[in-house]
Amino acid sequence: MLKIATYNINGINARLPVLLQWLQEAKPDIVCLQELKAPGERxxxxxxxxxGYQAVWHGQKSWNGVAILSRSLPIQEVGRSLPGDKDDVQSRYLEAVVGQIVIVCLYCPNGNPYPGEKFEYKLKWYKRLTAHAKKLLAHDVPVILIGDYNVMPTTLDVYKPEKYVNDALFRTEVRAAFDGLLKQGWTDAIRHLYPEETIYTFWDYFRRAWERNAGLRIDHFLISPHLRDRLSRGGVDKHVRGWEKTSDHAPVWIELK
Structure with missing residues (x-):
C-alpha cells in the first residue's frame, strides 16, 4: 500500500511539534503540506x-507556502508556479514526480470577502488550475491533485449550508469550478470512498466549532483515471485536530494498492 496524505499545517514552525508527532504516528509515504507561512529559508x-522524510517546498513570508514530503520514494521537482499568470507570486502550487506518480500540492485562494478582488482572483486561479489539470491528464500518466481547495463541493460537505451561501468557499461559481475539474475525468477520492457520509477536514478556532463538530470538508484528493482502481482506503485523522496548539485542519489520507 502507498499512503498519501494532505495537511494544511497553518504555520509549519508554530505547529512543528504537532506535525512531527503526527508523522511518527501515521507514517504516510507522501505528504502534501499547505499554508507553511514561512519563507523558503525558514x-x-x-x-x-x-x-525520516525528504522534502521540496515553496515558501512565502507570513502567508501561503506548500511542500511535498516523501518517506522513501525519490522526489523530482517539476514546477512551483501555476501556469497562466507570470505576475502571480503567491506560493500556492508545487508539482513533483514522486516515485512514478505526478504529485501536485496546491493551496487554492480563500477568496473572501465576496464580492471583491480576492474572490475574482480565486476564480481566475481556478480557471488556470483547470487548464493545467487538463494538460496533465493529456500526458496519460498517474496524477493526483492534492491539497486545500477552499471549497465545499456539496451541501454534505458543510455543517450549515445556509450559513455559507455567500461565502467564497461555497459560492456557486467556486463549486462549479471544482465540478468542472471532476468533469475532466478526475475522481474526488474521499467522496468516492464515502459517497453518503458526512466528513469534515476543517473546524474553525472560533465558537467551539471543533467541540460542536461544526466542520467543513475543504481538503481533497483528485486522482486521475490511472489510479481510480488502485484506490483502497481513505480517511481523516480527526483526533489530531484535538491536540494542543494544532492546526484548524486535520490530516486527510488515502491508500493506493
Whole structure:
C-alpha cells in the first residue's frame, strides 16, 4: 500500500511539534503540506529529515507556502508556479514526480470577502488550475491533485449550508469550478470512498466549532483515471485536530494498492 496524505499545517514552525508527532504516528509515504507561512529559508528541513522524510517546498513570508514530503520514494521537482499568470507570486502550487506518480500540492485562494478582488482572483486561479489539470491528464500518466481547495463541493460537505451561501468557499461559481475539474475525468477520492457520509477536514478556532463538530470538508484528493482502481482506503485523522496548539485542519489520507 502507498499512503498519501494532505495537511494544511497553518504555520509549519508554530505547529512543528504537532506535525512531527503526527508523522511518527501515521507514517504516510507522501505528504502534501499547505499554508507553511514561512519563507523558503525558514523551512525546518533538518527536523523533517530527522523524522525520516525528504522534502521540496515553496515558501512565502507570513502567508501561503506548500511542500511535498516523501518517506522513501525519490522526489523530482517539476514546477512551483501555476501556469497562466507570470505576475502571480503567491506560493500556492508545487508539482513533483514522486516515485512514478505526478504529485501536485496546491493551496487554492480563500477568496473572501465576496464580492471583491480576492474572490475574482480565486476564480481566475481556478480557471488556470483547470487548464493545467487538463494538460496533465493529456500526458496519460498517474496524477493526483492534492491539497486545500477552499471549497465545499456539496451541501454534505458543510455543517450549515445556509450559513455559507455567500461565502467564497461555497459560492456557486467556486463549486462549479471544482465540478468542472471532476468533469475532466478526475475522481474526488474521499467522496468516492464515502459517497453518503458526512466528513469534515476543517473546524474553525472560533465558537467551539471543533467541540460542536461544526466542520467543513475543504481538503481533497483528485486522482486521475490511472489510479481510480488502485484506490483502497481513505480517511481523516480527526483526533489530531484535538491536540494542543494544532492546526484548524486535520490530516486527510488515502491508500493506493
Amino acid at each position: 523551512f525546518p528541513l533538518a527536523e523533517i529529515q530527522a523524522a
